[in-house]
Amino acid sequence: MTKVIDGKAFAAKVRAEVATHVAALKEKGIVPGLAVVLVGEDPASKVYVKNKHASTVEVGMNSYEHRLDAATSEADLLALIDKLNADPAVHGILVQLPLPGHLNSELVINRIDPAKDVDGFHISNVGLLGTGQKSMVPCTPLGCLMMLRDHHGSLAGLNAVVVGRSNIVGKPMAQLLLGDSCTVTIAHSRTKDLAAVCRGADILVAAVGRPEMITGDFVKPGATVIDVGINRIERDGKGKIVGDVHYESAAAVAGAITPVPGGVGPMTIACLLANTLTACCRSNGLAEPKGLTA
Numbered sequence: 001m002t003k004v005i006d007g008k009a010f011a012a013k014v015r016a017e018v019a020t021h022v023a024a025l026k027e028k029g030i031v032p033g034l035a036v037v038l039v040g041e042d043p044a045s046k047v048y049v050k051n052k053h054a055s056t057v058e059v060g061m062n063s064y065e066h067r068l069d070a071a072t073s074e075a076d077l078l079a080l081i082d083k084l085n086a087d088p089a090v091h092g093i094l095v096q097l098p099l100p101g102h103l104n105s106e107l108v109i110n111r112i113d114p115a116k117d118v119d120g121f122h123i124s125n126v127g128l129l130g131t132g133q134k135s136m137v138p139c140t141p142l143g144c145l146m147m148l149r150d151h152h153g154s155l156a157g158l159n160a161v162v163v164g165r166s167n168i169v170g171k172p173m174a175q176l177l178l179g180d181s182c183t184v185t186i187a188h189s190r191t192k193d194l195a196a197v198c199r200g201a202d203i204l205v206a207a208v209g210r211p212e213m214i215t216g217d218f219v220k221p222g223a224t225v226i227d228v229g230i231n232r233i234e235r236d237g238k239g240k241i242v243g244d245v246h247y248e249s250a251a252a253v254a255g256a257i258t259p260v261p262g263g264v265g266p267m268t269i270a271c272l273l274a275n276t277l278t279a280c281c282r283s284n285g286l287a288e289p290k291g292l293t294a
């Protein structure tokens with residue numbers, strides 16, 4: 001029987017664990033704080049930022065929301081980041097992506113103090129992760145890793161194929177799997193005979209951004225399939241969210257699979273809270289919470 005990995009339930013467990021650690025920190029007079037910066041009116045981003053605020057408050061952390069006009073200048077955005085970098089009450093800073101076109105995302109992200117970069121997108125954190133050193137780890141791949149460790153126990157020696165080479169998901173996911181001693185292949189839309197490459201995977205992570213591209217014939221019988229895709233499509237005249245995996249055909253072959261919605265997505269925000277807690281512990285010279293980092 002195929003196991004459906006319930007990301008929503010897993011995320012609730014992670015948030016509860018974070019809340020327990022936050023309560024213990026409060027007894028020491030420390031309250032973790034997360035600042036989220038939203039520029040513009042992208043409807044999906046507005047929902048994600050609202051959910052981040054609600055989850056942050058729910059686990060007992062301080063939430064600082066900064067909503068800026070779509071026409072905000074780069075100089076003003078950088079000045080806000082400088083202010084947050086210098087604020088001792090702020091342990092984590094996140095700039096919601098995508099940014100409006102006139103803003104240089106790389107420049108903006110790299111202005112964040114790497115110790116407060118709870119998205120793990122700063123070039124210093126990318127380099128630390130790539131060289132196997134302590135870093136802030138991007139939330140979505142961290143969530144995938146937590147679910148994989150929970151399902152498999154040890155990942156050592158397993159063949160992992162990551163389909164997608166983005167800086168935000170594909171590349172850090174591959175680094176994390178390598179860190180857990182998987183044999184890792186990064187594949188992408190131009191990989192020759194992609195289906196055959198994927199069929200070699202004990203762990204198949206789909207992060208290509210193409211609705212339902214990974215079908216059952218890409219899946220090795222019994223493999224674990226992690227679907228990172230969130231694609232809004234129209235079907236039978238109705239809006240629907242689907243992943244990068246064609247769920248029905250893949251689930252018929254896989255040993256375990258994450259659904260969309262309700263799989264990887266909820267883990268992204270849970271891991272953001274875990275990263276904020278980690279950043280707060282590090283900045284106060286305290287031991288990091290076990291099981292909530294890579």
Ligand SMILES: Nc1nc2c(c(=O)[nH]1)N[C@@H](CN(C=O)c1ccc(C(=O)N[C@@H](CCC(=O)O)C(=O)O)cc1)CN2
Binds near residue numbers: 094095096241261
């Ligand atoms: N600075 C960042 N920007 C963005 C990130 C990020 O990690 N950091 N990731 C995405 C958006 N995102 C969080 O910001 C995010 C996406 C999806 C979900 C989620 O829970 N998805 C649900 C479905 C939601 C829906 O109905 O729309 C699911 O998969 O079950 C949470 C967070 C881009 N920007």
